[in-house]
Amino acid sequence: MTAPPLVEQQDLAPGPRGGARRRPVARRRDHLVAWLLIAPALAYFLVFLLYPALSALYYSFTDWNLRSEASWVGLANYTDLLFDDVKYPHFWKSVGVTLQYTLLSVPMTLVAAMVQALLLNAIRRGSNLFRLLLFLPVVTAEAAVGAIWRWLYDPQYGLINSALGLFGIPGQNWLNTPELVIPALAFIATWQCGISMIIYLAGLKGIPGSIQEAAIIDGAGPWQRFWRVTFPMLRPTTFYLVVTGVIAALQVFGLVYVIFSGSGRSVTGGPEQSGLTYVLHLYLFAFRYDAMGAACAMSFILLVFIMIVTALQFRFLKREAA
Amino acid sequence: MSRGLVRGAVAALLAIGLTACGGGSGGGQGSDKELTFWMYQDRTPQAGQVIEKIRKDFEAANPGVTVKIVKIPKDDYNTKLGSAVASNSAPDAGILDQPLVSKFALDGTIKEVPAGLINEADYYKGALDTNRANGKLYGLPADQTCVALFYNKKLVPTPPKTWDELKQVAAQVHAADPNIAGMNVPKGDGYGGWMFPAIVHGAGGEMVDDAGKKVLFDQPPAVEALQLWVDLLKSSPRQITDSDKPFENGLAAMTITGPYDVPTIRADFPDLDFGVAPLPYKTEPAGNIGGEDSVVFSTSKNADLAWKWLVFLTNPQNNGQLADALGGFPVNVKAQVVAGGPEQAAFLEQLKVAHARPAVPQWIQINDEIIAPAIESALTGKATAQQALADAAAKTRTLLGWNS
Numbered sequence: 098m099t100a101p102p103l104v105e106q107q108d109l110a111p112g113p114r115g116g117a118r119r120r121p122v123a124r125r126r127d128h129l130v131a132w133l134l135i136a137p138a139l140a141y142f143l144v145f146l147l148y149p150a151l152s153a154l155y156y157s158f159t160d161w162n163l164r165s166e167a168s169w170v171g172l173a174n175y176t177d178l179l180f181d182d183v184k185y186p187h188f189w190k191s192v193g194v195t196l197q198y199t200l201l202s203v204p205m206t207l208v209a210a211m212v213q214a215l216l217l218n219a220i221r222r223g224s225n226l227f228r229l230l231l232f233l234p235v236v237t238a239e240a241a242v243g244a245i246w247r248w249l250y251d252p253q254y255g256l257i258n259s260a261l262g263l264f265g266i267p268g269q270n271w272l273n274t275p276e277l278v279i280p281a282l283a284f285i286a287t288w289q290c291g292i293s294m295i296i297y298l299a300g301l302k303g304i305p306g307s308i309q310e311a312a313i314i315d316g317a318g319p320w321q322r323f324w325r326v327t328f329p330m331l332r333p334t335t336f337y338l339v340v341t342g343v344i345a346a347l348q349v350f351g352l353v354y355v356i357f358s359g360s361g362r363s364v365t366g367g368p369e370q371s372g373l374t375y376v377l378h379l380y381l382f383a384f385r386y387d388a389m390g391a392a393c394a395m396s397f398i399l400l401v402f403i404m405i406v407t408a409l410q411f412r413f414l415k416r417e418a419a
Numbered sequence: 420m421s422r423g424l425v426r427g428a429v430a431a432l433l434a435i436g437l438t439a440c441g442g443g444s445g446g447g448q449g450s451d452k453e454l455t456f457w458m459y460q461d462r463t464p465q466a467g468q469v470i471e472k473i474r475k476d477f478e479a480a481n482p483g484v485t486v487k488i489v490k491i492p493k494d495d496y497n498t499k500l501g502s503a504v505a506s507n508s509a510p511d512a513g514i515l516d517q518p519l520v521s522k523f524a525l526d527g528t529i530k531e532v533p534a535g536l537i538n539e540a541d542y543y544k545g546a547l548d549t550n551r552a553n554g555k556l557y558g559l560p561a562d563q564t565c566v567a568l569f570y571n572k573k574l575v576p577t578p579p580k581t582w583d584e585l586k587q588v589a590a591q592v593h594a595a596d597p598n599i600a601g602m603n604v605p606k607g608d609g610y611g612g613w614m615f616p617a618i619v620h621g622a623g624g625e626m627v628d629d630a631g632k633k634v635l636f637d638q639p640p641a642v643e644a645l646q647l648w649v650d651l652l653k654s655s656p657r658q659i660t661d662s663d664k665p666f667e668n669g670l671a672a673m674t675i676t677g678p679y680d681v682p683t684i685r686a687d688f689p690d691l692d693f694g695v696a697p698l699p700y701k702t703e704p705a706g707n708i709g710g711e712d713s714v715v716f717s718t719s720k721n722a723d724l725a726w727k728w729l730v731f732l733t734n735p736q737n738n739g740q741l742a743d744a745l746g747g748f749p750v751n752v753k754a755q756v757v758a759g760g761p762e763q764a765a766f767l768e769q770l771k772v773a774h775a776r777p778a779v780p781q782w783i784q785i786n787d788e789i790i791a792p793a794i795e796s797a798l799t800g801k802a803t804a805q806q807a808l809a810d811a812a813a814k815t816r817t818l819l820g821w822n823s
Contacts, residue, residue, distance in 0.1 A: 163501035165526040183817045253662035273661040365609045386784040
């Protein structure tokens, strides 16, 4: 954003290639405007994303409670988190909970989204209405979602137990039985699959009708057409949804926080820590147990883990997707 | 035209950003004395008026002094306060959650109460004790609250006084109707962990001896207290009590909770005929304590004035009203309790025998991460009460370095 050097301005003399010569200055002016235009976004990135991230990296090597001076402890936060089960008794538990949640919720979400997208793509009338209805769970406030699902899962009055009762299946105490907590949470995530559904729908619209027609002429039935044409054509979409879905699932926080907090409940992550996801655990150390340094270290362990998982996905899934 | 517009917009944005940053600096400077005080957002409009009146009275009594009260939603309070302290813009004084006092005291964030500021006998002992760390006093209580036994009068005609009666009543209720639980037994979570010491004190025990650096919750009183909850589960299946609001819906005959639930129950369940009684005990009446303390921050330039303000908040004239506005009971023994429902008597009786939680800075973490899981493992039958608490106590000793 410095002033343009005078030397170049003298080159402005009109000549046979005057138009071409004029361009650098015009371009420079465009640059200035361009910088001004992206300045807010850039400032936002630098001030609210990059600077805090770098600070967090620094604090992850310190013992810091937000109030007193941070004291340098080197790698102690990292080694304690990984190996000291007195200081962090539930760290590995939270890792396990999060992995279990990711492995359940991502496939369930994708299947549900795919089925919904196929159904929406098949109907001629009212598809806008159904698209709206299926998308509604995504735009509903998390607090309301939490409250509604607490009622649905209620062991005494819950609709889910009533529905199971119709088939003779005994009612469960969903959110208070350690083994059922993660499946119950994954089911809520599946219900909120609207964004994946919209992306799948866009992918379906992008498959040329001529390919489907050719398959029909070749005598392919609906099942074959799905597995041989639609599904392979959607592979790039599926790949994108798997990668973003895994990243989001590993960071799940809001839903768990809402479900396991509120009047008379505490945020300690459900029965026997069965709903203590990684980021909830991190949040508790940052804001409840005054260990901001350790919380920063946790966030960087998660960052590295997500980068590794994503790299592996690109290595092994993308080739298949291409 | 469009470029001018863009430049103007950018300039305007920058200007807004700069003024926003400029406005954030902390108070406390200026020629006239200004005192900044942070507290939770008002619970009701009436509470706001009470606090406004106390503020005006203080300013009238101290000419040239302005008290600036900053109200912050309770859920964000500790986070905002932490950031303010970290960026050296803490207020002169403020409300502080009880378990945070010992943390803030030991890292020098708050000042010690000056000698001779108050007569300790004017305050409820349990409430005052929540301000101690290393035996020294670091703040004044603002209001206090506690839990007591809520009972459904239709199912429980006379509330139990002792543990044995409690178990009996619970068994009778459940035997009469197997769809109703005798008691909503607390769980092994942070909230249950907060209530547990009240039961332990009722058997004459203590969680820790913080002066002597000894962990005591593996001793018989604590083990018996946990065994009581385990025994109660027999007549109080979780399939019933895990439902939404089991006590309010008449599915659990008794529950343990605090005065903060009374208005909600009255409003949402007007048909529920309930009473409140002190907690049943084994050897001596006892209870726990909650509520807010008020402290002066080390960075305050008007510390003397700040202490004067805190004393003003807790004097007999103001504390009754203030405590009511904050949703608790007065901490000054001479303050008039704002008249409320018939349940008040039980809470006031309970507060006389209240015990402050241990003044250990890591207590919340120990409560959530060690004691709560131990309670849960005993309640689910994965360990006996003795094993669970012995294991938890050993972990706590290691964490605190109290191995002697």
